[in-house]
């Protein structure tokens with residue numbers, strides 16, 4: 646009799662455990678019904694993301710200061726942008742405002758060191774770029790040969806507002822200052838064969854990408 650009671654208790658315990666286990670499984674399943682599985686948590690989800698650093702330049706005071714992409718710049722200040730500058734999605738009719746701010750900040754810093762920097766060609770209309778390209782084709786004999794120096798309007802970054810020629814054609818010495826210090830402002834010399842051509846190829850303060858040989862490598866027929 647004693648054995649029978651023990652057996653019954655054992656069966657009850659086992660059954661209870663099984664039911665508990667079953668209920669446990671059910672409760673997990675129920676809570677998941679109709680919900681999208683949670684993504685695997687990553688450390689960055691709980692950490693507060695650091696906003697991108699942003700430089701702001703005030704042309705009235707020549708003051709360059711650090712801010713961030715969340716706080717932005719103050720009224721009267723020009724933002725240098727927090728990233729490399731990218732091709733605009735719609736046609737533009739002026740220099741990219743970030744590129745202009747980058748140049749103004751660099752020009753101001755260079756002036757304090759006695760170095761003169763001037764934009765001798767910035768934004769170009771498609772008509773102007775077409776004229777320049779045709780003239781280059783005439784000079785160099787073919788479109789391919791011309792593209793080492795002047796790109797057609799659809800490929801050139803000047804009509805996109807993303808390129809500036811500095812101190813062209815006379816003062817390559819002063820422009821060396823920009824080649825050396827331009828990265829601080831996000832200005833990079835783009836081509837080995839054009840000491841005067843600069844673009845916003847990096848975020849301000851980040852190293853510039855290596856120069857490419859000449860413009861022909863981005864020329865698409």
Ligand SMILES: [Zn+2]
Nearest residue numbers: 808809810842
């Ligand atoms: Zn250029």
